[in-house]
Amino acid sequence: MNSEIIEKAKAWLSSTFDSATQNEVQKLIDANADELNESFYKNLEFGTGGMRGIMGVGTNRINKYTLGKNTQGLSNYLKEAFPGExxxxxxxxxxxxxxxxxxxxxxxxxxxxDIKVFLFSDLRPTPELSFAVKHLDCHCGIVLTASHNPPEYNGYKVYWQDGGQLVPPQDSEIVAEIESLDYDAVNFSAKKEHITYIDKDVDQAFIEASLKNGSFAELDKHRDDVTIVFTPLHGTSVTIIPEVLEGAGYKNVHIVEEQRTPNGNFPTVKSPNPEEPEALKMALELAEEKNADIVIGTDPDCDRLGIAVRNNKGKLQLLNGNQTMVVMTDFLLDLYFSNNKPKGNEFIGSTIVSTPMMDVLAESYGVECKLGLTGFKWIAKMIKDHPNQNFIGGGEESFGYMVGDFVRDKDAVTATLLACEIVTKAKxxxxxxxxKLQDLYVKHGFYKEDLTSLVKKGISGAEEIKQTMIDLRENPLTTINGEQVVQIDDYASSKSLKTTTxxxxxxxxxxxxxLIYHTDQGSRIAARPSGTEPKIKFYISVNDEAKSLEDLNSVEEKLDAKIAGIRKELGL
Structure with a gap:
């Protein structure tokens, strides 16, 4: 065992830590070298979604001391950033x-x-926290969540005054402040007079804002014709979404009862992630029983949503995040330009690993499509950095969408309502x-995406992920599945290389x-280590022209074959 790790662990046997923590650390020292190593070999880091990790004792785990240290550092920073307030x-x-x-x-x-705290009295969706930061005129916001990670995880997301998650320069400055502290600097002695519990007043304001942004009066007389199946997957969305749908006028809403009650063990699913088809299995079964038009499932903190809709044969079909995002964005743009004279300052937002179809869609409407890194904090930053531009909506491939700018994070509450409104109008x-999706493919080209996530846990996994990225940079591919690589975008070096010149x-x-490879036939392959999970992700995007609805099946078969060829060559 590394002597440095032993010393880090022994520091947790001091009186700074409570007896339960000391006992757990001693057990690891005595009899579990592997777990001791994993728990102390590094400090838990901020990633694309804040700090997220396995719960337990140690510097590389989520516990009262690692979160206490975060909060003490953030408290110090807030006082420095807002003197006199x-x-x-x-x-x-x-x-x-x-x-x-x-x-x-x-x-x-x-x-x-001596910081004023507004603490929700019970669990609430992450997008409501983003909303509450601005609604209550706060300097900062925190949500305790690990999104769709397995049950052993928890996490700590930090939001700033605009309601968006931390971005440069605040993120690195706050991390530096946290890292400068020892655990004995954390002040756990609460001053209860500074803590106010919040609930229904903020709920109602958030519901009203969701209805204003996500529902449309012209559909009022048609909502009775739509049947919805909804599952919160044991998460927080059950506290808000049913009330929002009812407020919009939807009466035929069926909740998956077995998944209604919040439960951190997520007993009915392998993973509470609406990106995984298995997670929506029970909802799909209920939807067939109720002859539902749409199925919606949200992740535990209610920022992502997965949906299934009826295809041309009347069968329920799961859509991916790119498909949902494209239909939602087209709906909002069409509605906006039908009701408003364009000012030339409108924009939509997406990410560098999401479908290129968003760029094509934006061009067709004459609006700008801004692209950022993975994570909605970058879309929130676009809005903050361009106050004179009008943000319509935006999303990313990982099943997240944001309607307007009243919430500055992915928002499955309003996005759920919007999806139901689209179904209602179409019906x-x-x-x-x-x-609607098929019509967009014929109009703009058939874009199809594929995501492969390779799980690499622990220290050895982190090294393997690191080496994979090194190999892709030092030995770049020149062809992929018979297509010539013509451009390589390396976001680590901030350079885009034209390989032909x-x-x-x-x-x-x-x-x-x-790292993103582009080919001469319009294919795109991106590699990215996850910022929140022990994974390396490969994103594939291919496209082709579809001249009519009748062509779609044959074009899709061609694109599926191309994706299979790329996956095989990359060993995925």
Whole structure:
């Protein structure tokens, strides 16, 4: 065992830590070298979605001390950033095991540092926390969640004044402040007078804002014709989404009862992730029983949604995040330009690993499509950095969408309502959500995407992921599945290389460990280590022209074959 790790662990046997923690650490030292190593070999880091990790003792685990240290560092930073003010912080938490207790620890540390705290009295969706930061005029917001990770995980997301997650320069400055602290610097002595519990007033304001942004009066008389099946997958969305759908006028809403009650163990699913088809299995079964028009499932903290709609044969078909995003964005753009005279300052937002069809869609409407790194904090930053431009909507491939800018994070509450509105409008016109997608493929080209995530756990996994990215950079592919690589975008070096000429240009996006290959036939392959999970992700996008609806099946077969060829060559 590494002596440095032993010394780090022994430091947790001091009186700074409670007896339960000391006992757990001693057990690891005595009898579990592997777990001791995993728990202490590094400090838990901020990634694309804040700090996320396995719960337990140690510097590389989520516990009251690692979160307490975060909160003490953030408290110090808030006082420096806002001199002469009393900083205010909003805190929410999801359904995960220990989330409520950890949220109280975070509130206690803030209050001990004379910071005003607004703490939700019970679990709430992440997008409501983003909304609450602005609604309550807070300087900062925290949500305790690990999104769709397995049950052993929890996490800590930090939001800033605009309601968006931390971005440069605040993120690195806050991390530096946290890293400068020792654990004995954390003040856990709560001042209860600084903590205010919030619930229904903020709920109602958030519901009203969701209805304003996600529902449309012209559809009022058609909502009775739509049947919805909804599952919160044991998560927080059950606290808000049913009320939002009812407020919009949807009466035929059926909730999967076995998955209604919040439960951090997620007993009915292998993974509470709506990106996984298995997670929506029970909802799909209920939808067939009820002859539903749409199935919607949300992840535990209610920022992602997965949907299934009826295809041309009347069968329920799961859509991926790119498909949902394209239909939603086209719907919002069409509605916007039908009701408003364009000012020329409109834009939509997406990410560098999402479907290129968003660029094509934007061009067809004469609006700008801004692209950022993975994570909605970058879309929120687009809105903040361009206050004179009008943000219509935007999303990313990982099943997230944001309608307007009243929430500055992916928002499965309003996106759920929007999806139902699209189904309602399409049905009233004798069409369907699926038909809208097909029409877009014929109009703009058939874009098809594939995502492969390779799980690489622990220290050895992290090294393997690191080496894979090194190999892709030092030994770049020149052809992929018979297609010539014509451009390589390296976001770590901020350089885009034209391989045919050897010339490169700068990429005006913050540095990130992402590498994207482009081929001469329009295919795109991106490699990116996850910022929140022990995974390396490969994103494939291919496209071809579809001249008519009748062509779609044959074109899709061609694209599927191309994706299979690329996956085989990459060994995925």
């Amino acid at each position: 009393t900083p205010k912080v909003a805190i929410a938490y999801d359904c995960r095991n220990n989330s409520k207790e950890l949220a109280q620890v975070v509130a206690d540390v803030f209050s001990a540092n 009233s016109e004798g069409a369907s959500f699926f038909k 050897g010339t490169s240009v700068d990429i005006d996006i913050p540095k990130s460990n992402v």
